[in-house]
Amino acid sequence: MVFSRLDSGQLDALMEISNIGVGHAATAFSQLLGTSVHIQVPQVAVVDISDVPDELGGAERSVVGLFLKILGDASGNILLIFPTESAHKMVSLLLNQDPDECDMDSELAVSALKEVGNILASAYLSALGSMLSLSLIPSTPNIACDMAGAIVDQTLIELCSKEDKALVVETEFFIRDNELKGNFFLMPDPETLNIILEAVGMGTE
Amino acid sequence: MTDIIQVKVADYKVAASPLTLISYGLGSCVGVSLFDEDKKIGGLAHIMLPKGGENTEPKFFPRYADTAIKLMLSDMEALGCDRGKLVAKFAGGSSMFPGLKKDDKSIGERNVDAVVEIFNLLQIPVSASDTGGSHGRSIRFNAETGEMKISSVRQETIII
Numbered sequence: 001m002v003f004s005r006l007d008s009g010q011l012d013a014l015m016e017i018s019n020i021g022v023g024h025a026a027t028a029f030s031q032l033l034g035t036s037v038h039i040q041v042p043q044v045a046v047v048d049i050s051d052v053p054d055e056l057g058g059a060e061r062s063v064v065g066l067f068l069k070i071l072g073d074a075s076g077n078i079l080l081i082f083p084t085e086s087a088h089k090m091v092s093l094l095l096n097q098d099p100d101e102c103d104m105d106s107e108l109a110v111s112a113l114k115e116v117g118n119i120l121a122s123a124y125l126s127a128l129g130s131m132l133s134l135s136l137i138p139s140t141p142n143i144a145c146d147m148a149g150a151i152v153d154q155t156l157i158e159l160c161s162k163e164d165k166a167l168v169v170e171t172e173f174f175i176r177d178n179e180l181k182g183n184f185f186l187m188p189d190p191e192t193l194n195i196i197l198e199a200v201g202m203g204t205e
Numbered sequence: 206m207t208d209i210i211q212v213k214v215a216d217y218k219v220a221a222s223p224l225t226l227i228s229y230g231l232g233s234c235v236g237v238s239l240f241d242e243d244k245k246i247g248g249l250a251h252i253m254l255p256k257g258g259e260n261t262e263p264k265f266f267p268r269y270a271d272t273a274i275k276l277m278l279s280d281m282e283a284l285g286c287d288r289g290k291l292v293a294k295f296a297g298g299s300s301m302f303p304g305l306k307k308d309d310k311s312i313g314e315r316n317v318d319a320v321v322e323i324f325n326l327l328q329i330p331v332s333a334s335d336t337g338g339s340h341g342r343s344i345r346f347n348a349e350t351g352e353m354k355i356s357s358v359r360q361e362t363i364i365i
Contacts, residue, residue, distance in 0.1 A: 060343050150232030151341070
């Protein structure tokens with residue numbers, strides 16, 4: 001399955017299942033933070049690998065990135081990107097600390113962020129999995145606080161050994177008038193895409 | 206402010222003075238420059254992977270260290286650069302997620318090895334490099350001076 005051959009019906013189907021997936025993730029997130037979380041309708045785009053860093057808001061942007069692999073019946077990557085200030089606010093909310101006093105490099109802060117990655121990815125994948133009757137499990141999260149481009153490199157390298165395009169499912173979530181926001185990206189592997197499409201009755205090959 | 210040209214991931218660009226070539230946010234990727242001081246012509250490649258196999262399609266050449274550097278070299282020679290006068294620099298090849306390392310070497314380290322190997326093969330001297338670590342880098346390569354300015358989020362900016 002080549003990403004550029006997806007028709008609009010298939011892209012719609014992907015958007016719809018992602019919508020349900022991120023809905024579950026947002027519910028879990030709001031329970032974790034103890035506040036309401038808003039999400040945008042996911043966008044599904046097929047983009048050149050060279051353009052993915054721009055799609056993530058610019059390669060040089062300083063962010064906290066959480067990266068999880070999808071294991072089980074399908075494979076791919078989940079990437080969560082938080083602007084550095086948002087990650088900071090989120091950690092202080094989770095740890096119930098004053099933002100000025102909260103040390104982002106502490107083991108506790110790193111572990112809290114990883115937990116966010118874990119909960120969002122698990123909620124998303126379990127919703128997707130039960131809808132599609134597939135077993136989908138997230139790997140343990142990897143974290144890096146750095147330039148967005150550098151963080152996404154790893155994902156792109158895995159994709160680009162066989163593709164020149166990436167399928168990016170993106171949604172933005174935010175709480176309290178943008179006080180905290182982040183982006184959720186799903187990048188399925190090319191060979192996995194057909195498994196997902198077949199499960200929704202839109203397979204081609 | 207001199208004009209700038211952005212070199213995206215898996216691409217390369219050749220430019221003459223006074224242009225600056227920029228690649229943002231390199232992680233395990235490596236930014237490789239070639240410079241002809243006499244002609245004031247420089248090239249910057251943003252490579253992702255060490256080597257393409259025999260079946261690599263030409264459209265994928267700019268991704269791989271070996272094929273991207275050869276392409277950039279032939280473009281520069283076409284502009285009148287003398288291979289014997291070219292000097293190379295490179296930066297990048299970090300391991301952003303050290304936990305992901307599967308083999309003995311991370312993809313960043315393998316990229317750097319491939320770059321070193323290809324310059325040995327082409328007999329082009331490498332004057333400086335800044336590689337490894339677990340931080341991202343942005344590279345600004347000045348086609349007037351041949352200087353490569355490397356900036357990152359939590360480290361001092363350096364010029365090589």
